Amino acid sequence: MLRNAPLLELGRFAFDAKRARFGNNVTYIVNRHVNPTNLCVYSCRFCDFAARRGDSHAYSLAEDDILASLADPGVQEVHLVGGLWPEWGLDRSLQLVRRILDARPDLWIKAFTAVEVAYFARAARRTTRDILAFMIDAGVNQMPGGGAEVLSERLHQLLFKQKIGPEEWLRIHEEAHDLGLSSNCTLLFGHLETDEEIVEHLFRLRASQDRTGGFQSFIPLSYQPGETKLVPRLASAPRCLRVVALARLVLDNIPHIKAYWPTLQIETAAAALTFGADDLDGTLGAERIMHAAGSATPAQLSTALMQEIILQAGQTPVQRTGCFAQPGRVRQSVPSIKSIKSIASSRPPLACPT
Numbered sequence: 371m372l373r374n375a376p377l378l379e380l381g382r383f384a385f386d387a388k389r390a391r392f393g394n395n396v397t398y399i400v401n402r403h404v405n406p407t408n409l410c411v412y413s414c415r416f417c418d419f420a421a422r423r424g425d426s427h428a429y430s431l432a433e434d435d436i437l438a439s440l441a442d443p444g445v446q447e448v449h450l451v452g453g454l455w456p457e458w459g460l461d462r463s464l465q466l467v468r469r470i471l472d473a474r475p476d477l478w479i480k481a482f483t484a485v486e487v488a489y490f491a492r493a494a495r496r497t498t499r500d501i502l503a504f505m506i507d508a509g510v511n512q513m514p515g516g517g518a519e520v521l522s523e524r525l526h527q528l529l530f531k532q533k534i535g536p537e538e539w540l541r542i543h544e545e546a547h548d549l550g551l552s553s554n555c556t557l558l559f560g561h562l563e564t565d566e567e568i569v570e571h572l573f574r575l576r577a578s579q580d581r582t583g584g585f586q587s588f589i590p591l592s593y594q595p596g597e598t599k600l601v602p603r604l605a606s607a608p609r610c611l612r613v614v615a616l617a618r619l620v621l622d623n624i625p626h627i628k629a630y631w632p633t634l635q636i637e638t639a640a641a642a643l644t645f646g647a648d649d650l651d652g653t654l655g656a657e658r659i660m661h662a663a664g665s666a667t668p669a670q671l672s673t674a675l676m677q678e679i680i681l682q683a684g685q686t687p688v689q690r691t692g693c694f695a696q697p698g699r700v701r702q703s704v705p706s707i708k709s710i711k712s713i714a715s716s717r718p719p720l721a722c723p724t
């Protein structure tokens with residue numbers, strides 16, 4: 371299907387699968403991306419975001435400025451990920467989560483990739499399970515899906531060998547699910563991966579989801595060539611649509627497939643809504659990671675434009691919270707999670723704050 375299926379036929383199958391589950395609804399969220407620093411001790415070969423101390427584009431945000439960026443009461447979710455940097459270690463990062471929740475107890479906190487969890491654990495000489503428990507205790511609602519890239523040891527060695535590899539990424543996510551913390555998963559495609567590696571990646575995620583039920587969304591991320599130029603140009607729109615459609619069909623146990631517009635680009639993201647995607651992600655506020663690599667989209671979209679994109683795709687826009695509830699309503703985020711082990715927390719795991 372990834373290579374040879376007639377594109378529109380593949381899209382129709384995926385669209386039918388999406389409609390069987392969600393009808394014509396396509397969701398979006400008013401959210402903010404917060405990347406406290408781009409300073410990073412690693413140098414992944416596909417990354418244009420990371421900086422070294424002294425680089426002209428290096429930055430580290432002040433907590434007060436981060437809080438100010440979340441003051442808009444319409445914001446439902448914060449997506450908090452950053453570079454791996456000693457000055458943004460575990461204590462400071464969790465303190466930031468607590469300060470955000472003191473100021474905005476209604477916010478859904480999606481924070482810290484498995485890569486960050488592993489980095490925190492190594493620096494603090496704790497287990498990754500300990501770090502996940504600390505995150506839940508601080509009020510984190512969900513882990514983002516970044517850092518998986520492609521679940522391939524070949525590409526791990528070739529492109530990001532300083533970071534955790536496929537086994538460790540899956541282990542940390544399954545550990546989070548075991549603790550009752552849901553997460554997302556991603557695929558970075560359009561660089562040096564093979565078709566076989568994409569298919570393997572999807573089936574490894576599917577098998578993991580069969581074990582835990584803890585993945586909420588899958589987000590295909592199209593590689594931005596930027597300065598790293600692993601390949602000369604962006605994946606074509608048909609290639610992106612094939613990956614989205616295939617994900618919808620293979621990952622029939624993961625509820626949501628996102629059309630993440632900063633990487634797919636807005637026109638392809640709109641088309642993806644009729645190729646199996648059911649969510650346009652968020653307004654973002656200030657997307658930095660893809661834009662550091664040259665994404666040609668705006669850094670944020672208005673809610674009016676999000677709605678317009680969904681309407682132009684012939685779908686019905688529905689605003690959502692971080693756990694896919696409608697704003698103002700309360701429900702569990704991932705009711706199918708199989709093994710929830712409660713840990714002491716002032717905010718119960720998986721509860722949607724709005």
Ligand code: SF4
Nearest residue numbers: 410412413414417420
């Ligand atoms: S991808 Fe993440 S870990 Fe790798 S260099 Fe970039 S910021 Fe650092």
